[in-house]
Amino acid sequence: xxxxxxxxxxxxxxxxxxxxxxxxxxxxxxxxxxxxxxxxxxxxxxxxxxxxxxxxxxxxxxxxxxxxxxxxxxxxxxxxxxxxxxxxxxxxxxxxxxxxxxxxxxxxxxxxxxxxxxxxxxxxxxxxxxxxxxxxxxxxxxxxxxxxxxxxxxxxxxxxxxxxxxxxxxxxxxxxxxxxxxxxxxxxxxxxxxxxxxxxxxxxxxxxxxxxxxxxxxxxxxxxxxxxxxxxxxxxxxx
Numbered sequence: 001x002x003x004x005x006x007x008x009x010x011x012x013x014x015x016x017x018x019x020x021x022x023x024x025x026x027x028x029x030x031x032x033x034x035x036x037x038x039x040x041x042x043x044x045x046x047x048x049x050x051x052x053x054x055x056x057x058x059x060x061x062x063x064x065x066x067x068x069x070x071x072x073x074x075x076x077x078x079x080x081x082x083x084x085x086x087x088x089x090x091x092x093x094x095x096x097x098x099x100x101x102x103x104x105x106x107x108x109x110x111x112x113x114x115x116x117x118x119x120x121x122x123x124x125x126x127x128x129x130x131x132x133x134x135x136x137x138x139x140x141x142x143x144x145x146x147x148x149x150x151x152x153x154x155x156x157x158x159x160x161x162x163x164x165x166x167x168x169x170x171x172x173x174x175x176x177x178x179x180x181x182x183x184x185x186x187x188x189x190x191x192x193x194x195x196x197x198x199x200x201x202x203x204x205x206x207x208x209x210x211x212x213x214x215x216x217x218x219x220x221x222x223x224x225x226x227x228x229x230x231x232x233x234x235x236x237x238x239x
Contacts, residue, residue: 001233002233004232004236004237005073006037008206009036009037009038009229010037011026011040011217011218011219012036012209012219012220012221013033013039013063013198013221013222014029014036014041014060014222014223015042015200015221015223016029016030016031016044017042017043017065017069020094021044023047023050023126026050026054027054029031032226033055033058033225034055036226036229037059038051038229039061040060040061040062041061041062041063042063042064042065042090042092042094043062043063043064043065044065045065045066045081047064048062048064048085048089052088061091061092062089062090062092063092063093063094063129064087064088064092064093065093065094066078066081066085066093066094066095067081067095067097067161068094068162069096069162070099070164071095071098071099071133072098072099075116075176078113079080079116079120080119080227082095082120082121082124082128083124084123086120086124086125086126086236087124090095091125091126091127092126092127092128093117093128094129094131094159095128095129095130095131096131097110097113097132097133098113098130099133101113101170102137102142103137103142110146110149111153113156114130114150117152118151118154118155118156118200125228127156127157128155128157129156129157129158129159129198129219130146130148130157130159131160131161131162131200132158132160132161133162134160134161134165134177134178134179134180135166135167135178135201136165143183144188146158147187147190147195148191150191150195151191151195153192155195156195157198157218158187158195158196158197158198159199160180160184161176161178161179161181161200161223162197163201164176165201167179176201176202177201177202178199178202178203179200179201179202179203179212179220181212183212184199184212184215184217185215185216186216188215188217196219197215197216197217197218197219198218198221199212199221200213200221201220201221201222204222204223204228205227206228206235209222209228
């Protein structure tokens with residue numbers, strides 16, 4: 001694989017998170033992740049053990065979502081869920097914050113929550129990515145504050161979205177925006193030097209992946225991995 005293509009593939013956390021996905025889907029998508037040698041898969045909590053088995057003898061890491069997708073679990077439940085995922089073999093944890101508490105500006109609660117999950121992950125040898133859900137938490141001042149908290153408590157990544165943060169549109173439909181370059185740039189400049197940025201939600205093309213890379217992202221959640229990497233191979237070559 002071309003070095004440029006390899007580096008792009010190693011930005012991707014291949015998402016296997018839709019509620020209707022079965023174990024058959026999980027196996028198929030893990031094979032996609034293996035074929036394209038992405039950074040990781042991001043799976044539902046019950047699927048961690050299976051994903052670890054499917055991806056053994058590969059360089060693809062197994063990640064797991066916590067408090068997903070709405071972030072409403074109690075802090076103690078999120079910690080337990082993270083610890084369980086780590087014991088099952090996950091080495092990356094993507095946690096959703098308590099969105100209502102963030103909108104309220106209860107930063108003491110948010111700090112305790114992120115710190116508790118981060119410490120649990122680090123004790124168990126995993127990194128943690130903190131999902132803000134920027135379709136809901138839209139104020140720049142709140143996003144900056146969340147970045148500061150994540151920096152203070154030692155989180156490894158800040159992340160835009162779950163990919164399920166649907167907002168009612170003017171026409172009555174529910175949809176989401178997900179990662180945008182301005183928000184990613186804001187997050188990048190608002191975190192400390194040890195905290196990385198992950199884009200998630202709405203990145204479905206090679207050009208969109210290149211755009212979030214240019215905005216400072218180290219990782220990107222994606223379901224359109226095949227399309228993105230096949231297009232990268234066509235554009236940048238195999239060798």
